[in-house]
Amino acid sequence: MCRAAASNIVMDPDEQLRTPLFDAMVGLAESRKVSFHTPGHKSGKGISTRFRKFVGPKIFSIDLTTLDEVDSLHKPRGVIKEAQELAAKAYGADRSYFLVNGTTGGNQAMILAACNPGDQVLIARNAHKSVLAGLILSGAHPVFYSPQVDERLQIMLNVTFDETKAAIDAYPECKVLFLTSPNYYGICADLERIVPYAHEKGLVVLVDEAHGPHLKFHPELPASALEAGADLCVQSTHKIIGGMTQASMLHAKATRVNLTMLTNVLRFVQTTSPSYILMASLDLARMQMATEGEKLLDKAIRLAKEARARINKIPGLFCLGRETVTGTLFSQMGDLDVTKLTITVKDLGLSGYQVSQILNTRYNIQVEMADPFHILVIVSIGDRQDDLRRLVEALREIAKEHASPAAPSALASEPLPVFAHEAVITPREAFFADQEYIPLDQSVGKVSSEIVTVYPPGIPVLAPGEIVTGEAVGYLRRMLTLGATVDGLDETNSWIGVVRR
Ligand SMILES: Cc1ncc(COP(=O)(O)O)c(C=O)c1O
Incomplete structure (x- = not known):
């Protein structure tokens, strides 16, 4: 289920302390060179006073542009190349790329690099909308297959090995398999079985791992896509670990994918003015995970586990746990990322949207997502014990106010999403x-x-x-x-x- 140890990370811990891009940016900022180039605010001298007062002056001195000292994202030969190589070593990739347009751009790039116009791509239908944008750009033809929805918990699962195998066998003309794992709720597909089968059948495997940039760094978390053998994967470093919003990474194994093509495609889908602040955050987030990720994640996992146990003692609430995912209901799922708390609230007679709103307006607590039946809480390396305590106490109060076991949930008959529609054109x-x-x-x-x-x-x-x-x-x-x-x-x-x- 989960990996035996994090020690299979092939990297030199001392080397991983290095942050070549960030260091070069600081060096350049401190050299106080006169700038007659973009950005127009010239190290903050031209920035609005209100902005500078709020964030402080330093951030503007590292809002740089492509210069010899700090390298070029689109033709990396210096510190960005080094930073990306360190990321590749940390994640076990042959090549890693910094992305400044989130996993959205990465998904588009994966499809454009792996598919020619007219190629058939087998896609698990729990894909993010950016995957469709990739299909529109590339002209590849999707063959969708859908994960099931668990009727009892009213939650969308991930695709199973059996469903994937059946789809691969039914559509032998597909050249590429596209999976999303973990899904938003942290439910992973069984990549360790799926990827080898797909490879055996000649498919290239692409994984949207937006919600999994931390998986590699803790033995108690599910195996990452690269560890399972995927050819390409994209991770939203900004969603779960220390990247700034929009900062993602694309990791590649070279065996089945043309890396020259991938590099070219990334030049098309990304801006020619990439933010150095975003890229530095990737350099630093990688360093942080590679050098102290296991310790930081230990704490996040412990906080999430404690909160889950306490929430599960509150009448009317249920928080999805690993035992559910590995139990009979979910037996074909790969694993669960235990740092995600999916809390079922329907027995309170409230929708997830309502509970999310009450948490926000009455308790100043904002959750990641709500749906008709659940709220979703992301616990990360940034959370403190007190934050989780506040959440649990607020949920306890809400549950006490709304619990009425006599009244059947008004939401019991809500429709579940239906994703299997007939496609007549691409x-x-x-x-x-x-x-x-x-x-x-x-x-x-x-x-x-x-x-x-x-x-x-x-x-x-x-x-x-x-x-x-x-x-x-x-x-x-x-x-x-x-x-x-x-x-x-x-x-x-x-x-x-x-x-x-
Ligand atoms: C599964 C999945 N893939 C891709 C994305 C897009 O990621 P980004 O916001 O980094 O562009 C999201 C965003 O929510 C997502 O949930």
Whole structure:
């Protein structure tokens, strides 16, 4: 299930203390050279006073541009090359790339690098909307297969080995397998079985590991995608560990992927003015994880475990744990990232959105995500015991106020997401087709030209090229009523883009 030890990290701990990019940036800032180049604020001298007063002056002195001293992201030969090489060693990759447009850009780059126009890609349907953007850009054809939804917990699982094997066998023309693991709730696919099978059948395996940049660094966490043998994976360093928002990494194994192509593609999908602050945060986050990640994660895991145990003692609440994932219900899942707390609140007669709002407005606690039945809490290396204590106490009060065992949950009959819709044209064809906006109510039977998601988690309820079903419209309407944010409809949430016929 989980790895025996973190000691299989092939890296030199002393070397991992180095932060070549950050050091070069500090050196350049301290040299106080006269700047006649971008950015226009010139080390903060031209920045708004209010901004400088709030954040302090130093940050602006390292908001740099591509200069000899600090290297170039798109043609790295100096400190960025060294920083990326250190990241590759820490993560066990043949090559690692710094990303400044999040895992969104990384997902697009993986698909563009691994697929030619017309290639068939087998995609687990719990994919983020950026994967569809990658398909639109590349012209690759998706073959979707869906993870099941657990009816009892009303939570979307990950894909199983059996489901994946069946899909691989049914679609032998697919050249690439795209998986998302862990999912938003920390539920991992069984990559250690899936990846070898996919490779045996000749597929290249791409993994959206947005929620897993920490996995490699603690033996109690699920195996990472690279450890399971994936060819490419992208991680949102900013979501879980010390990267600044937007900072992600793409890791590559060279055996099945053309790294020259990947490098070229990254030049297309990323800005020519990458933020050095974001890149420095990647350099430092890697150093921190490689040198003290296990100790820091020990604490996060302990805090999450204690909170989970205490929440599970509160009547009306349930917090998903490893025993559930490895029990009969979830027996084909790979593992659970125990730092994610998925708390089922439906027995309080409240939706996750309502509990999230109460936590925010009454207790000043903000959670990562809510859905009709759950709230999702990310516990990370930044959390303190007191933060978790406040959360548990707030939940205890909310549960006490709302628990009414006599009343059946008003949410028991809420619709679950349905993702298996018939596709009649490819996402790219639908995206570039003649389109019109029509009322959602009149859209059943039409072909969607939009990526429509409930956000978060951002999994497409409708993909471009798919027939709009009554079920999908009903689900979107219900989610809107419950307070979810829906992306991909018009501003009033009542019109949808479809292909004009
Ligand atoms: C599974 C998954 N993939 C990709 C993304 C996009 O990542 P980023 O925000 O780093 O672009 C997200 C964002 O929520 C996600 O949950």
